Amino acid sequence: GGWGEWTKPTPCSKSCGGGTTTRSRKCDNPAPANGGWNCEGSGTETQKCNSNECPKQPVNGGWGEWTKPTPCSKSCGGGTTTRSRKCDNPAPANGGWNCEGSNTETQKCNTKECPKQPVNGGWGEWTKPTLCSKSCGGGKTTRSRKCDNPAPAHGEKDCEGSDTETRECNAKQCAVDGGFGEWSGFGECSVTCGVGTKTRRRECDQPKPSGGGKTCQGETTQTENCDTQVNCPVDGKWAEWSEWESCDKCCGGGSQRRYRTCDNPPPGPNGKKCQGERIDSRKCNTHSCPDPKNCFFKYTQYTPLDKDGKPIFLDQHQIKCPTSHVLNYIRLQKNEQETMISYGYRCCKTQACANLPKTNDETYNGGGYGKVFNLDHQTVACKNEGLSSLKLDRDMTRWNYKYDCCKLGNQKAELDCYNANSQFLSDMGGSVLSLLNQEISCKCDDYYITDFKMNRNYNGNEDQIRYDFQCCKIKN
16 A cells, blocks of 8 residues: 555644644555555654743632630730631732732630739849940949839839949040149259350140040240350351462462451350461463563554543554564553643564454544544454554544454464453543553563553442453463
8 A cells, every 4th residue: 555645734733831732644545455465664753843831820828727826925914816727729920819818817815803902023134225324534434224124013012223323434534625834933044154045934734634625735845045244255266268369470480379267156265266378379470571671562652642631642643563573562651741631552562463453333422622522432343363453543523442462372272362441540531641550561581461441430429430441461
Protein backbone atom coordinates (compact mmCIF):
# COMPACT_ATOMS: atom_id res chain seq x y z
CA GLY A 1 0.00 0.00 0.00
CA GLY A 2 0.91 3.73 -0.31
CA TRP A 3 0.02 6.72 1.90
CA GLY A 4 -2.46 9.28 0.75
CA GLU A 5 -2.27 13.04 1.53
CA TRP A 6 -2.23 14.29 5.15
CA THR A 7 -5.46 15.79 6.38
CA LYS A 8 -5.67 19.39 7.56
CA PRO A 9 -4.32 19.64 11.22
CA THR A 10 -6.96 19.73 13.95
CA PRO A 11 -7.41 22.95 15.97
CA CYS A 12 -4.99 23.31 18.95
CA SER A 13 -6.35 21.68 22.06
CA LYS A 14 -5.50 24.82 24.14
CA SER A 15 -5.44 28.48 23.32
CA CYS A 16 -2.41 29.02 25.60
CA GLY A 17 -0.21 27.15 28.02
CA GLY A 18 0.75 24.42 25.51
CA GLY A 19 -1.72 22.20 23.56
CA THR A 20 -1.52 19.71 20.66
CA THR A 21 -2.73 19.50 17.06
CA THR A 22 -3.10 16.31 15.00
CA ARG A 23 -3.24 15.35 11.34
CA SER A 24 -3.87 11.94 9.71
CA ARG A 25 -3.50 10.04 6.42
CA LYS A 26 -4.83 6.89 4.89
CA CYS A 27 -3.04 3.95 3.27
CA ASP A 28 -5.13 4.14 0.12
CA ASN A 29 -2.80 5.37 -2.54
CA PRO A 30 -3.08 2.52 -3.48
CA ALA A 31 -4.69 0.37 -0.81
CA PRO A 32 -2.80 -2.94 -0.25
CA ALA A 33 -4.31 -5.81 -2.29
CA ASN A 34 -3.68 -9.37 -3.26
CA GLY A 35 -1.41 -10.03 -0.26
CA GLY A 36 0.57 -6.82 -0.66
CA TRP A 37 2.25 -5.09 2.34
CA ASN A 38 0.48 -2.49 4.43
CA CYS A 39 1.90 1.09 4.47
CA GLU A 40 4.88 1.62 6.78
CA GLY A 41 4.78 4.32 9.51
CA SER A 42 1.98 5.91 11.49
CA GLY A 43 -1.27 7.13 10.11
CA THR A 44 -1.35 10.11 12.56
CA GLU A 45 1.11 12.88 13.54
CA THR A 46 0.81 15.06 16.67
CA GLN A 47 2.68 18.39 17.32
CA LYS A 48 2.74 20.92 20.20
CA CYS A 49 0.98 24.26 19.71
CA ASN A 50 0.08 27.52 21.56
CA SER A 51 2.99 27.07 23.99
CA ASN A 52 2.88 30.76 25.14
CA GLU A 53 2.06 31.25 28.86
CA CYS A 54 -1.61 31.92 29.63
CA PRO A 55 -2.41 35.33 31.26
CA LYS A 56 -3.15 35.00 35.02
CA GLN A 57 -6.70 35.70 36.19
CA PRO A 58 -7.35 37.86 39.33
CA VAL A 59 -8.51 35.86 42.37
CA ASN A 60 -10.49 37.68 45.10
CA GLY A 61 -9.78 36.62 48.67
CA GLY A 62 -12.22 34.70 50.88
CA TRP A 63 -12.34 34.32 54.68
CA GLY A 64 -11.41 31.04 56.31
CA GLU A 65 -12.99 29.67 59.53
CA TRP A 66 -12.91 31.70 62.83
CA THR A 67 -10.48 30.43 65.43
CA LYS A 68 -11.58 29.34 68.86
CA PRO A 69 -12.23 32.43 71.11
CA THR A 70 -9.49 33.34 73.61
CA PRO A 71 -10.13 32.99 77.35
CA CYS A 72 -11.84 36.02 78.95
CA SER A 73 -9.37 38.65 80.05
CA LYS A 74 -11.07 38.99 83.45
CA SER A 75 -12.84 36.57 85.67
CA CYS A 76 -15.32 39.27 86.72
CA GLY A 77 -16.08 42.94 86.30
CA GLY A 78 -16.21 42.79 82.51
CA GLY A 79 -13.47 41.38 80.35
CA THR A 80 -13.02 40.61 76.68
CA THR A 81 -12.55 37.55 74.53
CA THR A 82 -11.22 37.58 70.95
CA ARG A 83 -11.35 35.30 67.92
CA SER A 84 -9.62 35.69 64.54
CA ARG A 85 -9.75 34.43 60.95
CA LYS A 86 -7.50 34.45 57.90
CA CYS A 87 -8.15 35.63 54.33
CA ASP A 88 -7.04 32.35 52.77
CA ASN A 89 -10.10 30.67 51.35
CA PRO A 90 -8.81 31.49 48.77
CA ALA A 91 -6.01 33.94 49.35
CA PRO A 92 -6.19 36.97 47.01
CA ALA A 93 -3.99 36.52 43.90
CA ASN A 94 -3.16 38.17 40.61
CA GLY A 95 -4.45 41.57 41.73
CA GLY A 96 -7.67 40.24 43.23
CA TRP A 97 -9.45 42.01 46.13
CA ASN A 98 -8.57 41.42 49.76
CA CYS A 99 -11.23 40.08 52.10
CA GLU A 100 -13.74 42.63 53.35
CA GLY A 101 -14.22 43.14 57.09
CA SER A 102 -12.01 42.65 60.12
CA ASN A 103 -9.85 39.65 60.73
CA THR A 104 -10.55 39.85 64.51
CA GLU A 105 -13.71 40.01 66.58
CA THR A 106 -13.85 41.02 70.26
CA GLN A 107 -16.73 40.46 72.64
CA LYS A 108 -17.35 41.30 76.30
CA CYS A 109 -17.33 38.47 78.83
CA ASN A 110 -17.59 37.88 82.61
CA THR A 111 -19.52 41.12 83.03
CA LYS A 112 -20.76 40.30 86.51
CA GLU A 113 -19.39 42.63 89.24
CA CYS A 114 -16.37 41.37 91.09
CA PRO A 115 -16.34 41.12 94.82
CA LYS A 116 -14.38 44.13 96.27
CA GLN A 117 -10.76 43.21 97.11
CA PRO A 118 -8.22 45.36 98.97
CA VAL A 119 -5.81 47.01 96.45
CA ASN A 120 -2.36 48.35 97.42
CA GLY A 121 -1.14 51.37 95.49
CA GLY A 122 1.45 50.98 92.71
CA TRP A 123 3.70 53.61 91.09
CA GLY A 124 3.10 54.75 87.54
CA GLU A 125 5.90 55.72 85.09
CA TRP A 126 8.34 58.53 85.89
CA THR A 127 7.74 61.77 84.02
CA LYS A 128 10.39 63.26 81.73
CA PRO A 129 13.08 65.05 83.84
CA THR A 130 12.84 68.86 84.01
CA LEU A 131 15.51 71.05 82.39
CA CYS A 132 18.65 71.56 84.48
CA SER A 133 18.38 74.64 86.69
CA LYS A 134 21.87 75.81 85.63
CA SER A 135 23.84 75.52 82.40
CA CYS A 136 27.13 75.03 84.28
CA GLY A 137 28.53 74.97 87.79
CA GLY A 138 26.12 72.33 89.13
CA GLY A 139 22.33 72.53 88.84
CA LYS A 140 19.37 70.23 89.57
CA THR A 141 16.81 68.31 87.51
CA THR A 142 13.63 66.69 88.86
CA ARG A 143 11.21 63.99 87.74
CA SER A 144 7.95 62.80 89.33
CA ARG A 145 5.50 59.87 89.34
CA LYS A 146 1.97 59.12 90.49
CA CYS A 147 0.63 56.33 92.68
CA ASP A 148 -1.96 55.21 90.14
CA ASN A 149 -0.83 51.87 88.82
CA PRO A 150 -3.06 50.90 90.52
CA ALA A 151 -4.28 53.58 92.85
CA PRO A 152 -4.76 52.28 96.40
CA ALA A 153 -8.39 51.13 97.00
CA HIS A 154 -10.58 49.88 99.78
CA GLY A 155 -8.36 51.22 102.52
CA GLU A 156 -5.16 49.57 101.43
CA LYS A 157 -1.62 50.97 101.59
CA ASP A 158 -0.38 53.95 99.60
CA CYS A 159 2.72 53.59 97.41
CA GLU A 160 5.99 53.43 99.29
CA GLY A 161 8.78 55.93 98.52
CA SER A 162 8.86 59.49 97.19
CA ASP A 163 6.87 60.73 94.26
CA THR A 164 9.77 63.00 93.18
CA GLU A 165 13.44 62.38 92.44
CA THR A 166 16.13 65.11 92.16
CA ARG A 167 19.59 64.72 90.64
CA GLU A 168 22.58 67.00 90.05
CA CYS A 169 23.30 68.08 86.47
CA ASN A 170 25.68 70.26 84.38
CA ALA A 171 28.42 69.89 86.96
CA LYS A 172 31.12 71.15 84.59
CA GLN A 173 32.84 74.40 85.65
CA CYS A 174 31.43 77.62 84.18
CA ALA A 175 33.64 79.73 81.86
CA VAL A 176 35.07 82.71 83.79
CA ASP A 177 36.71 85.58 81.87
CA GLY A 178 39.90 86.92 83.36
CA GLY A 179 40.19 90.38 84.92
CA PHE A 180 43.23 92.54 85.63
CA GLY A 181 44.40 93.22 89.13
CA GLU A 182 45.90 96.53 90.27
CA TRP A 183 49.09 97.90 88.72
CA SER A 184 52.24 97.34 90.70
CA GLY A 185 54.50 100.26 91.51
CA PHE A 186 57.16 101.26 88.96
CA GLY A 187 60.45 99.42 89.31
CA GLU A 188 63.92 100.93 89.42
CA CYS A 189 65.29 102.98 86.51
CA SER A 190 67.09 100.84 83.92
CA VAL A 191 70.21 103.05 84.03
CA THR A 192 72.25 104.67 86.75
CA CYS A 193 72.95 107.81 84.72
CA GLY A 194 71.19 109.78 82.04
CA VAL A 195 67.67 108.88 80.92
CA GLY A 196 66.40 105.29 81.05
CA THR A 197 63.10 103.50 81.51
CA LYS A 198 61.16 102.01 84.40
CA THR A 199 58.38 99.44 84.24
CA ARG A 200 55.28 98.43 86.17
CA ARG A 201 53.16 95.29 85.79
CA ARG A 202 49.73 93.85 86.48
CA GLU A 203 48.45 90.27 86.56
CA CYS A 204 45.34 88.71 85.01
CA ASP A 205 44.15 87.27 88.33
CA GLN A 206 41.07 89.23 89.40
CA PRO A 207 39.78 86.67 88.59
CA LYS A 208 41.98 84.28 86.68
CA PRO A 209 40.37 82.94 83.49
CA SER A 210 38.96 79.44 84.00
CA GLY A 211 36.61 76.97 82.39
CA GLY A 212 37.54 78.15 78.91
CA GLY A 213 36.97 81.83 79.74
CA LYS A 214 38.74 84.62 77.87
CA THR A 215 42.09 85.90 79.02
CA CYS A 216 42.54 89.59 79.85
CA GLN A 217 42.76 92.02 76.94
CA GLY A 218 45.32 94.84 77.19
CA GLU A 219 48.84 95.58 78.37
CA THR A 220 50.44 93.64 81.18
CA THR A 221 53.38 96.04 81.36
CA GLN A 222 53.78 99.81 81.07
CA THR A 223 57.07 101.63 80.56
CA GLU A 224 57.94 105.29 81.03
CA ASN A 225 61.12 107.31 80.90
CA CYS A 226 63.08 108.10 84.02
CA ASP A 227 65.78 110.72 84.48
CA THR A 228 68.49 109.93 87.00
CA GLN A 229 69.61 113.56 87.03
CA VAL A 230 73.14 112.17 86.67
CA ASN A 231 75.10 112.95 83.48
CA CYS A 232 76.56 109.86 81.80
CA PRO A 233 80.05 110.02 80.32
CA VAL A 234 79.58 110.24 76.52
CA ASP A 235 82.40 108.95 74.31
CA GLY A 236 82.98 110.86 71.11
CA LYS A 237 82.44 109.22 67.73
CA TRP A 238 83.66 110.22 64.28
CA ALA A 239 81.28 111.62 61.69
CA GLU A 240 81.57 110.52 58.03
CA TRP A 241 84.67 111.49 56.03
CA SER A 242 84.34 114.60 53.88
CA GLU A 243 84.84 114.44 50.11
CA TRP A 244 88.47 114.45 48.91
CA GLU A 245 89.89 117.91 48.30
CA SER A 246 91.27 118.77 44.89
CA CYS A 247 94.74 117.46 44.23
CA ASP A 248 97.36 120.11 45.03
CA LYS A 249 99.20 119.28 41.78
CA CYS A 250 97.98 118.62 38.29
CA CYS A 251 100.70 116.07 37.57
CA GLY A 252 104.00 114.69 38.84
CA GLY A 253 102.52 113.33 42.07
CA GLY A 254 100.46 115.48 44.39
CA SER A 255 98.38 114.84 47.47
CA GLN A 256 94.83 115.45 48.52
CA ARG A 257 93.12 115.43 51.88
CA ARG A 258 89.81 114.61 53.45
CA TYR A 259 88.58 115.39 56.95
CA ARG A 260 86.25 114.14 59.64
CA THR A 261 84.96 115.64 62.86
CA CYS A 262 84.48 114.09 66.30
CA ASP A 263 80.87 115.19 66.69
CA ASN A 264 78.69 112.13 66.14
CA PRO A 265 78.32 112.64 69.08
CA PRO A 266 81.00 114.93 70.50
CA PRO A 267 82.65 113.67 73.71
CA GLY A 268 80.78 114.73 76.85
CA PRO A 269 82.04 115.30 80.39
CA ASN A 270 84.22 112.38 81.47
CA GLY A 271 83.78 110.84 77.99
CA LYS A 272 86.58 109.61 75.76
CA LYS A 273 87.77 111.54 72.74
CA CYS A 274 87.61 109.95 69.28
CA GLN A 275 90.45 107.57 68.56
CA GLY A 276 92.32 107.85 65.26
CA GLU A 277 93.32 110.59 62.83
CA ARG A 278 91.16 113.58 61.93
CA ILE A 279 92.89 114.04 58.55
CA ASP A 280 93.44 111.39 55.87
CA SER A 281 95.65 111.94 52.81
CA ARG A 282 96.54 110.06 49.65
CA LYS A 283 98.63 110.52 46.53
CA CYS A 284 97.04 111.84 43.36
CA ASN A 285 97.90 112.84 39.77
CA THR A 286 101.06 110.74 39.77
CA HIS A 287 101.41 110.89 35.98
CA SER A 288 104.29 112.83 34.46
CA CYS A 289 103.80 116.53 33.88
CA PRO A 290 103.77 117.96 30.36
CA ASP A 291 106.67 120.16 29.42
CA PRO A 292 105.89 123.64 30.87
CA LYS A 293 107.26 125.11 27.67
CA ASN A 294 104.20 123.66 25.92
CA CYS A 295 101.96 126.44 27.35
CA PHE A 296 102.28 130.21 27.04
CA PHE A 297 100.20 133.36 27.61
CA LYS A 298 99.04 135.73 24.90
CA TYR A 299 97.06 138.96 24.94
CA THR A 300 94.80 140.62 22.46
CA GLN A 301 95.43 144.20 21.46
CA TYR A 302 94.16 146.77 23.96
CA THR A 303 91.06 148.72 22.96
CA PRO A 304 89.46 151.69 24.69
CA LEU A 305 87.12 151.06 27.62
CA ASP A 306 83.82 152.74 26.90
CA LYS A 307 83.00 155.23 29.65
CA ASP A 308 79.44 153.83 29.91
CA GLY A 309 80.66 150.23 30.03
CA LYS A 310 79.25 149.29 26.63
CA PRO A 311 80.97 146.32 24.93
CA ILE A 312 81.44 148.27 21.72
CA PHE A 313 85.06 147.23 21.15
CA LEU A 314 84.85 143.52 22.03
CA ASP A 315 84.58 142.61 18.37
CA GLN A 316 88.13 143.91 17.85
CA HIS A 317 89.64 141.20 20.07
CA GLN A 318 90.81 138.05 18.26
CA ILE A 319 91.76 135.13 20.57
CA LYS A 320 93.84 132.69 18.51
CA CYS A 321 96.30 129.92 19.33
CA PRO A 322 98.94 128.71 16.85
CA THR A 323 98.66 125.40 15.05
CA SER A 324 98.41 122.31 17.30
CA HIS A 325 97.61 124.49 20.33
CA VAL A 326 94.33 124.83 22.20
CA LEU A 327 92.98 127.28 24.78
CA ASN A 328 93.41 126.53 28.47
CA TYR A 329 92.49 129.91 30.01
CA ILE A 330 90.54 133.07 28.97
CA ARG A 331 89.91 136.30 30.89
CA LEU A 332 89.15 139.94 30.05
CA GLN A 333 91.48 142.40 31.82
CA LYS A 334 92.20 146.15 31.91
CA ASN A 335 95.37 148.21 32.06
CA GLU A 336 96.63 149.96 35.18
CA GLN A 337 95.09 153.25 34.15
CA GLU A 338 91.71 151.45 33.73
CA THR A 339 91.24 153.03 30.33
CA MET A 340 91.92 150.04 28.07
CA ILE A 341 90.80 146.38 27.98
CA SER A 342 92.40 143.25 26.53
CA TYR A 343 91.80 139.48 26.61
CA GLY A 344 94.53 137.43 28.26
CA TYR A 345 94.55 133.78 27.24
CA ARG A 346 96.71 130.69 27.53
CA CYS A 347 97.56 128.31 24.70
CA CYS A 348 98.87 124.78 25.32
CA LYS A 349 100.45 122.46 22.79
CA THR A 350 98.75 119.18 22.03
CA GLN A 351 98.81 116.56 19.31
CA ALA A 352 98.70 117.78 15.73
CA CYS A 353 95.15 118.74 14.88
CA ALA A 354 93.31 120.64 12.19
CA ASN A 355 91.18 123.68 12.90
CA LEU A 356 87.49 123.25 12.19
CA PRO A 357 85.88 126.70 11.77
CA LYS A 358 82.47 127.09 13.41
CA THR A 359 79.96 129.84 13.92
CA ASN A 360 77.43 130.02 16.72
CA ASP A 361 74.00 129.24 15.35
CA GLU A 362 72.26 131.85 17.49
CA THR A 363 72.07 135.56 16.86
CA TYR A 364 70.51 138.05 19.19
CA ASN A 365 68.83 141.31 18.23
CA GLY A 366 70.13 143.13 21.24
CA GLY A 367 71.83 146.05 19.58
CA GLY A 368 75.46 146.18 18.58
CA TYR A 369 76.05 149.03 20.98
CA GLY A 370 74.07 147.44 23.84
CA LYS A 371 75.21 145.83 27.07
CA VAL A 372 76.63 142.44 28.03
CA PHE A 373 73.07 141.24 28.68
CA ASN A 374 73.21 139.92 25.14
CA LEU A 375 76.14 137.56 25.75
CA ASP A 376 74.11 135.08 27.80
CA HIS A 377 72.40 134.12 24.53
CA GLN A 378 75.67 132.92 22.98
CA THR A 379 77.12 129.41 23.27
CA VAL A 380 80.54 128.08 22.27
CA ALA A 381 80.36 124.31 21.81
CA CYS A 382 83.26 122.31 20.37
CA LYS A 383 81.74 119.15 21.86
CA ASN A 384 84.85 117.42 23.20
CA GLU A 385 87.12 119.09 20.64
CA GLY A 386 89.64 121.72 21.70
CA LEU A 387 88.77 125.42 21.33
CA SER A 388 91.66 127.00 19.39
CA SER A 389 90.35 130.46 18.39
CA LEU A 390 87.51 132.76 19.41
CA LYS A 391 86.12 136.09 18.19
CA LEU A 392 82.94 137.98 19.08
CA ASP A 393 81.45 139.31 15.86
CA ARG A 394 78.75 141.97 15.58
CA ASP A 395 76.96 144.35 13.32
CA MET A 396 74.77 147.25 14.30
CA THR A 397 72.03 145.02 15.74
CA ARG A 398 73.44 141.51 16.38
CA TRP A 399 76.13 139.58 18.26
CA ASN A 400 77.60 136.26 17.20
CA TYR A 401 80.59 134.07 18.25
CA LYS A 402 82.94 132.72 15.60
CA TYR A 403 85.41 130.08 16.74
CA ASP A 404 87.64 127.19 15.64
CA CYS A 405 87.65 123.71 17.14
CA CYS A 406 90.61 121.35 17.04
CA LYS A 407 90.00 117.59 16.75
CA LEU A 408 92.44 115.85 19.11
CA GLY A 409 93.66 112.28 18.83
CA ASN A 410 92.06 109.59 16.69
CA GLN A 411 88.40 108.65 16.70
CA LYS A 412 88.94 106.04 19.42
CA ALA A 413 90.75 108.44 21.76
CA GLU A 414 89.25 108.32 25.27
CA LEU A 415 88.71 111.67 27.00
CA ASP A 416 88.67 112.69 30.65
CA CYS A 417 86.30 115.68 31.03
CA TYR A 418 84.86 117.69 33.88
CA ASN A 419 82.41 120.60 34.16
CA ALA A 420 83.25 123.76 36.08
CA ASN A 421 82.03 127.31 36.52
CA SER A 422 83.13 130.70 37.72
CA GLN A 423 81.40 132.44 40.61
CA PHE A 424 78.07 134.25 40.24
CA LEU A 425 78.84 137.98 40.43
CA SER A 426 76.95 141.16 39.57
CA ASP A 427 76.55 142.06 35.90
CA MET A 428 77.03 145.70 37.00
CA GLY A 429 73.97 146.80 35.11
CA GLY A 430 75.20 145.22 31.89
CA SER A 431 78.61 146.93 31.95
CA VAL A 432 81.50 145.27 30.17
CA LEU A 433 83.44 145.79 33.42
CA SER A 434 81.53 142.83 34.88
CA LEU A 435 83.48 140.54 32.53
CA LEU A 436 86.70 141.54 34.29
CA ASN A 437 85.53 139.46 37.26
CA GLN A 438 84.87 136.28 35.24
CA GLU A 439 87.38 133.77 33.91
CA ILE A 440 87.40 130.42 32.12
CA SER A 441 90.29 128.40 33.52
CA CYS A 442 91.13 124.69 33.25
CA LYS A 443 92.83 123.38 36.36
CA CYS A 444 95.84 121.75 34.68
CA ASP A 445 98.05 122.35 31.65
CA ASP A 446 96.97 119.12 29.94
CA TYR A 447 93.26 120.04 30.02
CA TYR A 448 91.72 122.22 27.30
CA ILE A 449 88.51 124.26 26.94
CA THR A 450 85.80 122.57 24.84
CA ASP A 451 82.59 124.46 25.62
CA PHE A 452 81.47 127.55 27.51
CA LYS A 453 78.43 129.77 27.96
CA MET A 454 77.64 132.83 30.03
CA ASN A 455 74.63 132.09 32.24
CA ARG A 456 72.44 134.23 34.42
CA ASN A 457 71.45 133.25 37.96
CA TYR A 458 67.80 132.47 37.25
CA ASN A 459 67.51 130.41 40.45
CA GLY A 460 68.62 133.31 42.62
CA ASN A 461 69.65 136.89 41.88
CA GLU A 462 69.02 137.43 38.15
CA ASP A 463 71.40 140.41 38.17
CA GLN A 464 74.32 137.98 38.54
CA ILE A 465 76.24 136.22 35.77
CA ARG A 466 78.97 133.55 35.50
CA TYR A 467 80.72 131.30 32.99
CA ASP A 468 79.83 127.57 32.83
CA PHE A 469 82.44 125.57 30.94
CA GLN A 470 83.91 122.12 30.24
CA CYS A 471 87.56 121.04 30.25
CA CYS A 472 88.88 117.79 28.74
CA LYS A 473 92.13 115.92 28.28
CA ILE A 474 93.17 112.81 26.38
CA LYS A 475 93.64 109.84 28.70
CA ASN A 476 97.08 108.24 28.63
